[in-house]
Amino acid sequence: MIPTLFIVSIVIFLLIRLIPGSIVDAIVGQQQAFGIAEEVDRAAVERALGLDVSLATQYGRWIGVVPQAEGNFSGILQGDFGNSMWKPATVLEEVAIRWPVTLELGILALIIGQLIALPIGVFSALRQDTWGDYIARSFAIMCIAVPGFWLGTMVIVFPSLWWGYMPPIALIPFTEDPIGNLEMFILPAIVLGMAMSGMTMRMTRTMMLEVLRQDYIRTAWAKGLRERVIVIRHALKNALIPVITVIGWQVPILVGGAVIIEQIFCLPGMGRLFLNAIQLRDYPLVSGVTLLFGIGMVFINLIVDVTYGFLDPRVHYR
Amino acid sequence: MADSSSGRVVETKRHSALVGFLIRLVKEKPLGTVGGVITLLLLLTGIFADVLVPYPYYELHTADILAPPSARFLMGTDFMGRDLLSRVIFGARVSVIIGLSASAMATLVATFIGILCGYIGGKFDLVVQRFVDAVMCLPNLIILIFIISIVGAGILQIILVLGTVWGIGGSRLIRGAAIGVKENVYVAAAVAIGCPTTRILTRHILPNIMAPIIIYFSTVVPGVILTEASLSFLGFGIPPPMPSWGSMLSLGGRKYMFLSQWPIIWPGLALSIVVYGVNMFGDAVRDILDPRLRGGVGRYGVGVKKEEKRNDSKK
Numbered sequence: 001m002i003p004t005l006f007i008v009s010i011v012i013f014l015l016i017r018l019i020p021g022s023i024v025d026a027i028v029g030q031q032q033a034f035g036i037a038e039e040v041d042r043a044a045v046e047r048a049l050g051l052d053v054s055l056a057t058q059y060g061r062w063i064g065v066v067p068q069a070e071g072n073f074s075g076i077l078q079g080d081f082g083n084s085m086w087k088p089a090t091v092l093e094e095v096a097i098r099w100p101v102t103l104e105l106g107i108l109a110l111i112i113g114q115l116i117a118l119p120i121g122v123f124s125a126l127r128q129d130t131w132g133d134y135i136a137r138s139f140a141i142m143c144i145a146v147p148g149f150w151l152g153t154m155v156i157v158f159p160s161l162w163w164g165y166m167p168p169i170a171l172i173p174f175t176e177d178p179i180g181n182l183e184m185f186i187l188p189a190i191v192l193g194m195a196m197s198g199m200t201m202r203m204t205r206t207m208m209l210e211v212l213r214q215d216y217i218r219t220a221w222a223k224g225l226r227e228r229v230i231v232i233r234h235a236l237k238n239a240l241i242p243v244i245t246v247i248g249w250q251v252p253i254l255v256g257g258a259v260i261i262e263q264i265f266c267l268p269g270m271g272r273l274f275l276n277a278i279q280l281r282d283y284p285l286v287s288g289v290t291l292l293f294g295i296g297m298v299f300i301n302l303i304v305d306v307t308y309g310f311l312d313p314r315v316h317y318r
Numbered sequence: 319m320a321d322s323s324s325g326r327v328v329e330t331k332r333h334s335a336l337v338g339f340l341i342r343l344v345k346e347k348p349l350g351t352v353g354g355v356i357t358l359l360l361l362l363t364g365i366f367a368d369v370l371v372p373y374p375y376y377e378l379h380t381a382d383i384l385a386p387p388s389a390r391f392l393m394g395t396d397f398m399g400r401d402l403l404s405r406v407i408f409g410a411r412v413s414v415i416i417g418l419s420a421s422a423m424a425t426l427v428a429t430f431i432g433i434l435c436g437y438i439g440g441k442f443d444l445v446v447q448r449f450v451d452a453v454m455c456l457p458n459l460i461i462l463i464f465i466i467s468i469v470g471a472g473i474l475q476i477i478l479v480l481g482t483v484w485g486i487g488g489s490r491l492i493r494g495a496a497i498g499v500k501e502n503v504y505v506a507a508a509v510a511i512g513c514p515t516t517r518i519l520t521r522h523i524l525p526n527i528m529a530p531i532i533i534y535f536s537t538v539v540p541g542v543i544l545t546e547a548s549l550s551f552l553g554f555g556i557p558p559p560m561p562s563w564g565s566m567l568s569l570g571g572r573k574y575m576f577l578s579q580w581p582i583i584w585p586g587l588a589l590s591i592v593v594y595g596v597n598m599f600g601d602a603v604r605d606i607l608d609p610r611l612r613g614g615v616g617r618y619g620v621g622v623k624k625e626e627k628r629n630d631s632k633k
Binding site: 008010144145146148149154157158161252255259263274278281293294298 | 348349453458460552568572593
């Protein structure tokens, strides 16, 4: 986990610096385009970004193992992700007010996604190759196929045209008005949850099919158990274990989806922060946010792996 | 996942690979056939876009701005009076180009990394896989936007960046398959008679992992099409004036969405149908190529054709 994060930080670090088309050019070009300065001092921009020293030193400073120009250690290891280039705020301050929004959206979407996916997936497996199965599978693929940005747009346009309903635009904190807060999050979460449910639905179906062919299911049938008991107690319990992994895989998709959904529904979360930072070419903020996404992702995968160990007695971690 | 099956895929007898495949597709996979037809239609639309369009995609009909569908404009017009049908058709071309070439690129990258890692193994595998881990733990869209904001938007950039990022993630699958094939006796025999490594890789390993490679390609295509649309929607994809289904929605479409809904309906609908069709087709391809998932139904005793061999599911 630590090595992975280490490499993630190297990848992010190198992405900015090694890909053709330098940030300095981009920033200089943008400053000229915005008329901030006619003659931009390239060296000054490089100094401001800390690009005037060797790659190794730059990386060391960013991580916090090499002293900064002022002589103090302040890097990621010290909890300092750097400062935003345009706003008088640190990366962490920017993130601190945004991440609860994305987290709430993500958790709601995850719950809604599973609520849609599991029953349909099980049904589909039990009636394999019947019309019910085809309809269920079509629905699963439709969830994957219908792009979130389109569904989101439709969900905003048509209710407002037909019933004059608009989801609230300004962020309502959960502590002040839980109902209003949920009303604000429910539509985006459904749109995001739909996209995720497709994959879980398919995985549930596949795993159910595999488990239903096992010997112990035959034994259960032979014992004369009712179908409901076999399906829920014997098959589903075991089929769900790999499904947990899929939920782990979906988190990156969830984050990608959140970027789009937050943009459409005007939710001030991490995704919008990231997009705004990209549009302003605020690279310290961009790399900070990306690294935080990576850290979050690694932690979620860890949680999924640990859960896996609890759920599946065959898995042992040494 | 598919490592154990890949060895047997090639051994199944088929009279003529393509004909046999098509017969099975139509017979056994009605949804896959529908998907195949949609895929074929998309391909034809993309290829013959120039012939099919009623107007050039950039032509402005200033008298008919945001017109609803009519005999003259079958899908209506957008906020600049451009014919939506023509733009949707050209959007199909973009999707075909990106879908095929970025997926091909991804498959190449995945196969290259996967085979090398799987066959060489050891320290090399360990180090490369940590990098693969690192790329995989960053959300795809985030890393794509990140890179494209640096290299700039454009069709070529999208293909290269999309193909590389997806390919790195997909190399896991191919690596697994390669590891499975590597254990076979014929590989040991090839090593024993002094085959050079490149020959072993291309003549012994590669043909035997063709099934997972084809399956991987088929799963990547719809994902790539959707991702391109998302990128274009956010402004990091195909730059205007070239119409992409994603950018048709965001540029203009959403700005005037309360005045006319047609400009946002058609591109999304086209995208949904295409991704649905390609997915269904890919699914059918996978079912047919991957014998592990073949046969048997959910309820025990009804039509279970053959018990899976125990060691199959183990390794």
